[in-house]
Amino acid sequence: MITRPTPAWIRRLLVFATGLIAVLMLGAPAAQGYHPGPPATAPSALVSSSLPAGEVVTQEFSDRISGVLRNADGPLPDVTISVSGNGFDGETTSAANGSWSVGVPEQGAYEVTLDVDTLPEGAALAEGQANPRTVTFAGTSNVTTLFLFGEGIVTNTTSFWDTLAERALAGLSFGLLLALSAVGLSLIFGTTGLTNFAHGEMVTFGAVVAFGFAALGLPIFVAIPLAVVAGALLGWVQDAGLWKPLRRRGTGLVPMMIVSIGLALALRYIIQFNFGGATQQLPGAQSARLDFGPVSISQNNLNSLVVSLVVILLVGFLLLRTRIGKATRAVSDNPALAAASGIDVDRVIRIVWMVGGALAALGGILWAYYRPGVSFNMGQQILLLIFAGVVLGGLGTVFGALIGSIIVGLFVEISTIWLEADLKYVGALLIMILVLLFRPQGILGRRERVG
C-alpha cells in the first residue's frame, strides 16, 4: 500500500467531509426543532435507557420505575399501578399510550403491583407473570418492568393456518423491503468487492431525510422521491470522495471494510447529532388494516410490498436488458476484463453506488413505516438482516440477494409464531450461519466463490 497523500487526495477528502456534513445538516433541519428526547446510549455512559417514545416523566425524583402496558389489541390506558418499598408508597395510572412511570426517592428493591381490577374488559395478565413483583435497580436511574398480557377472556378463534398466512404476508413485505437494501449492497460488493458496513446508515439516511422534508411541510409523496434522490446523492458523494480514491491507492478489501465501519460510526452519530435520539413518526405511520379473506395486512405494508416489488423488478429488468446493466454484470464478473473490453469501470461503479444509495434510502423509508418510526439507529438494526439476505443468496449475486432477503423476511415473521418476538432476528442470523456452514457460496452463488 502506498502512503503518499497527494494534494488531489486531500482535496477529495475535504470535499467529501464537507459535502457529507452539508448534506446531513441540510437533510434534517426540521428535526432540530424537535425535542431531542432521551439521550441515546452514549457509549461512555454505557447505560441503557430504554425509554419508550412519548413517555410521561414525573420529575419528582431522579430514579424511577417505568413500563408500558400493551396487549395484542394495543395500549392499555388507565390501569392503576402501585409501587412500595424503602418506606415509600406511590401510585400511578397508565397514560393513553399505555406508558407509566413512578418516581422513587432512592435506588433499591421495590414491590410493583398492577391492580388487575382496573384492567379494561378482555385484558388479563399472561400466565406466569408475577404480580406483585419485586423490581431492583441495577445502577441506572431508570428501571423498566414489563407486564405481559395474554389473550384474556377473549377467545382466540384464528386458526394456525390463518396466522401462518398472515405472518407470511407480513414477512413477504418485510423481506422485500430488506431486498431493496440488500440488492444495493450486493451490487456494490459485486462490482467493488467491498463489504459495506455503512449500508445501515444509508438506510437510516433515507428515512431521516424523508422525515426532514415532510417536517418542512412537503407532502409525503414529494418527500419520499426527494429522499431517494438524496440517497443517490449520498452514494455518489461516498464513491467520489472516499471509495474511488481508496481504489486508486490500491487499498485492500479488509482495510476498506474497516474504513466503512469508521464511516458507519461517523454517519450514525452525525445523524444522531442532527436528529436527536428520539423516535419520530413519518406522516401516515398509522394505517388501516385491510382484510383479504383469511389474511389481513395494513395499508402501509401492502403499499410497501407493491413498491418494493415494482422497484426490484425494475432493477432486475435494467440489469438484464440494458447496456449499463450488462456492463454492471460484466464488471461484477471480472473488472479487468470489463475494462479491457472498453467498459468504463469507474462510471459503472459510480452508477452502482448511486443506485445502491437510492435503493437503501427507499428501503429505509419503507422500514420506517414497517417498524414504525424513524430513529438514528434504525438502519443498524437491520444491517445484519440485510447481510443475512445477501449471504444467504450468495455475495455479489443480485437475484440471490432478492431471494435471500425474502427468506430472511419470511423467517423472521413466521418464527414469531413459536419464538418470542424479541428473539425473531436470532433465527434469521442462525440460518445465515448454517447456510454458510453447508453452502458457503449461498443459494445462487457461483461454485468457485467458496467463502
Add this chain to the structure above:
Amino acid sequence: MDFGNILALAFGEMISPTTAAYALAALGLAVHFGYSGLLNFGQAGFMAVGAYGYAISTLTFDAPLPVAVLVALIASVLFALILGIPTLRLRADYLAIVTIAAAEIVRYIVTTNGLTDVTGSANGLANFENGFFALNPLAPGSYTVGPISMNERDLWIRIVGWTIVILACLTVWLLMRSPWGRVLKGIREDENAVRALGKNVYAYKMQALVIGGLLGSLAGMIFTLPRGAVQPANYATELTFFLYTCLLLGGMATVLGPVIGAMIFWVVLSLTQGLLYGAIEIGAITFLSNVQAGQLRYILVGVALMLLMVFRPQGVLGNKKELAFA
C-alpha cells in the same frame, strides 16, 4: 474552565478499569486479527459471555468467585469453539459477518424476556460483585493515585485489572515469540504455504480464536465488576468497533499497542469531553448542547478510525510489514 481538573479526569480515565478492560479485549483482538489474520467482529460477544457467565453463575448458582470465573472462561472457550467450527474455513469478509452475527445472537438471547429470571432481560443483572470485593486486602479509606483520589474498592479493581493486563501482555508476548506464534504469523502471511509445511492451519486458528476469546471474556468481567451491573446494551456491535479503533491506534500486531491504544482512546475521549463541556459552560460554544457534544466525540471516533486505516494502518507502535492485510 478548570484545566487541572480536566487533566486529572483524563489521567483517571487512563488507569480506569474500563480502560483496562478495553486494553485486554483489544489484546485479544490483536491475537485474532493482528497475529492470526482472523477478522473477528464478535469480541463484544466474548465480553458478554464472560460478564454474563460470571454474573449468572454467581447469582443463579451461588458459585464462589473462582468457580464463577472458571465458568465464564469455559463458556467463552465453548463460544469460541461453536463460532470457530463453521467460520474458520471462511474468507475474511464472511468471517466478519458471521462473528458479528454471533455476537448479536448472544446479545438478543440475554435480552429476551423469556429468560428474565436468569439474565434479567434488558435491565441486566446486579449485585454479583460482593465476592470479588470481599477479597479486597486494602483497608477502607481514601487512597491518592497521582492527581486523583479513590476509595479502597476503586483501587482494588484497578490493581486487579491492570495486573491481569500486564500478565496477559506477558503471556501474549511469550506466545508470539514461541514457535507456535511463528506458525500463527505464517498463517497470517500465507495460509497455503504453512499448510504445505504440514501444519494444521485450522487447529492453529482455532487455538488463536480461543486464546483471544479468553482475553475478551476476562475483559468482560473487569468491565462489569466496578459497575456492579451487567446490561446487554453495553455489549452491542459498537463496543467491538471501539475495540478495533483502540487496536488500530496502538498497532495491531504488537503486544503493547492495544494497551496504549486503549489509553489514548479513553484519554482523548475524556479530554475532548472536558474541553467541550468546559467551553459550553463558559459560553465559548453556544451552538452545542452537552448531549450533542457527547455525540460529536463519537463522530470524531468514526472519522479517526477511517483516517487511521487510510493513512497509518500500522498505528502508533506497529510495523508496516506486519499488517494482516499487506
